[in-house]
Amino acid sequence: MTTVITVPPSLDDHSFEQVLEQLAPLPADAKILLDARHARWASPFGLTALLTLAQTRSERPAFAVPELEDTASYWARAGFFHHAESLYDLHGSYPKKWEGGESNSLLDITAIAKSSDVHDVVGRVQTRAKQIIASELHLDTKAIIGFTMTLSEICQNILEHAGQGGWVAVQSYRWTKRLGRRVVVIAVCDAGLGFRKSLESSPGHLPTSRWDDAAALEEAVIRGVSRYRDRSRGQGLAGARNYVGRWNGKLSVRSGTARISIVPSWDDEPPLVEGLAPFQGSQVQVIIPEAVSGTDK
C-alpha cells in the first residue's frame, strides 16, 4: 500500500513540518507518494528538503509534480526536477530541460559532496551575490564578503559532519508575507548523521543528563562545540551566527527532532523548538533581509 503525503501549497521551513508529521508514523521502507500537485510556491529550504527527504527513504518514493505550469517551470529552473529524477519516480508533466540561470536564483539547487563543490558554489555565487546584496538589499561590501564566507562554511558542514552529500540553494525574493522586504536565503540540507550523532562520535563525548537533539544543537550552534577536539573546529557555525547577528538576519538549524534559531527582532519564532517530527541529518537556513533605510548598513 502506498501512503500519500500531501505537500502544502506553500512550502517553506515551517510548512515542511506538515510533510514530516505525515511521515513520522511510517517506517523508512514504507511506500510513499509525495503529492505536490497543488503546490504553488517553495522556498529554497522546501526544495532542498524535498530532495533530502527522498534520501532518507529505503524504498524509492514517488512524487506527483505541481500541476500549475508556472510552479513546475519555476521548480525546473531551480534545478529541482533535474536532481529529483534520480531520487523519485516522478509523475506528471514538467519541463525536462534544465538550463539554470533562474532570474532570482543566486544558486540553483546544487549537490555538495566534495571540497571542490564548495569552491564551485562560492565561485558561482560571488558575482551575483555582490550585485543582489548591494543593489537590492542595500547592504555594504562587508555583508557580501560575510555572505560568501557563511555559504562556504555551511556547505563545509556537510562534508565535515554529514558523512554523505547534501544540497544547497540560494535565492533572493521579496518576502511579502512576513517582512514585505527582499531577502536572500541560503538553504543547506543533508540526510547525514545529524548533530547529535556527530557530537556523540567525539572521543571525549560525555552525554549530559539531558542529551538529545536540542542539547546537541545548543552545543554546536551556541557554544561552538565540534566533534573534533581541535580548537580550530566549530568556527563555521559561530561565524554564521555572528554574520546573521551583524546583518539582522536569521539562522535556523534543524536536526533530528529539534530546531534552534538565532531570531532577529522581525521574527517571533522561539529560539529552540523541541519534539518535532524526526528528520534525518541537518538542515540549515540563513535569511538576510534588505536593509531598512538608515539601519543595518
Next chain:
Amino acid sequence: MINHVDLSSVLRQTLACDLYSNLVTRPTGAAVRGQIEEMLSDSGPRALTVIDFSHVSMIDLSCADEVVAKLLLRYGAENSAQEAYFLFRGVTEHHHDAIEAVLERHELVAALEEEDGVRLVGTLSNDERDAWDAVCACGEDGGDSTEIALRMGCERRVAEELLQTLCRRRVMMRVDERFVAVGTSRGG
C-alpha cells in the same frame, strides 16, 4: 632569508585549476599550508616569509584557520626547529574578518603590511602593543631594550620581557642586541 608566497599561485597549483581565486575549505587550506611548509623547510634556520593575499578574492574561516593560524601556531611553538617570521601582505576587507577571527580564537598575533606601515592584528595586550609601537618609532633599525624602555617610560627589565614575548610571538626579531619589528626595513 626572505621568501615570497603568492597565495593565489599556490592555490592554483594546489587545486591544479586556474578557475578559482577563493581560499575556501579546510582541505584546500591544509594543502596550501603544506606547500608553504615545504618551502620553509629549505629556508635555513631563520627566515621571513611574506604571505601575499593580493590576488586572493576571499578567504573563509576554515581556510584562514589552516593557512594563517596553523602556520603561526606551528612556527611560534617553543619546540619549533626554525625561527620563522611571517608578514601578511595584500590583506583587504575581503580577507580581514576571517583572519582576525582565527587569530583571536587561538590568541595569536600577526603582522599585516599596509600602505602606511605594518600593523599588528589579533590578540595583543596593551603593554605588548606599546612595546611594538616603541620599536617602530625607533625606525628601521629598531632599538635595544634600554632605548625601548625609555620610550615606553618603564624599567628596562619590563621592556626586555615584553620584547622577548613579541619575539616569541614571531612579530619581532632580535638582531644582536637590537629589536626590530617584522616588516620594517631590517625586519623584512
